[in-house]
Amino acid sequence: MSIDDLAPFLGEWTVGVLFPHAPADQPPPIARCVFEPILDGRYLTQRTEVPVPEAPDSFSVIAAHDDGTFTQHYHDARGVSRLYAMTFRDGVWTLLRETADFSPLNFRQRFTGTFSADRTRIDGAWEMAMPGEDWKHDFEMHYRRA
Numbered sequence: 001m002s003i004d005d006l007a008p009f010l011g012e013w014t015v016g017v018l019f020p021h022a023p024a025d026q027p028p029p030i031a032r033c034v035f036e037p038i039l040d041g042r043y044l045t046q047r048t049e050v051p052v053p054e055a056p057d058s059f060s061v062i063a064a065h066d067d068g069t070f071t072q073h074y075h076d077a078r079g080v081s082r083l084y085a086m087t088f089r090d091g092v093w094t095l096l097r098e099t100a101d102f103s104p105l106n107f108r109q110r111f112t113g114t115f116s117a118d119r120t121r122i123d124g125a126w127e128m129a130m131p132g133e134d135w136k137h138d139f140e141m142h143y144r145r146a
Contacts, residue, residue, distance in 0.1 A: 002064045006044050006088060008119045009035040012146040015048065017055070019139045029055065033143065046072070062086060084109075091115040093122065110135065113143070120145040 015031040022028065031050040038045050044062040056076035063071050070086040072095055081102035084095040095111040113124025122143035127135040 003037065003041055003044050003062070005064075006035075006062065006070075008091075008115060009044065009046075009088075009093075010037070011035060013122075013143045014146050016142045016144070017050075017139060018142070020137065031055070032146075056080070084111075091117075091119075093124070107131070108135075109138075111141075113141065 011034070013033040013035075015033050016028045017031065018028050029050060029052045031048055033046065033048040036045050036047075037043070038061075042063075046058075046060040046062065048058045050057055056078045058074060058076040060072050060074045063073070065071065068087075070088065072084040072086045074080075074082045074084060082097055083101040084097050086096075087094045091114060093111070093113040093115070095109075097105070097109045099105060108129040109126065110128075111124055111126045113122040115122050123140075124142070125140045126138040128138045129135045
């Protein structure tokens, strides 16, 4: 696999975030996300702008590996930097963080998102696990091609 295999991500998306304890009468925040190749297509960037102060804007660089996996190097406006193991197979996008990197590992994280058949949506959710505990739902993310 290579960065070329991530072509379904390319372009601009809107992202709706659904938090489990958000008030039902409040619409979910809508973020803007852009995936673009850089450095002659060797890497893919993901830039996300979120219009609410509680959620940070972020910038990620995705690199391909010879074994068919990817690494997402994530940075956000809080100063957080993390490395996620990433896969993209059969329309399913996964991100996983289970070891400390640039930030301490206070909890494990994983994301699973599934592309729609027409590649205009990605429906996914983040999960987290505290040390010694099982995975628990954190929040949903729904990408729509802009």
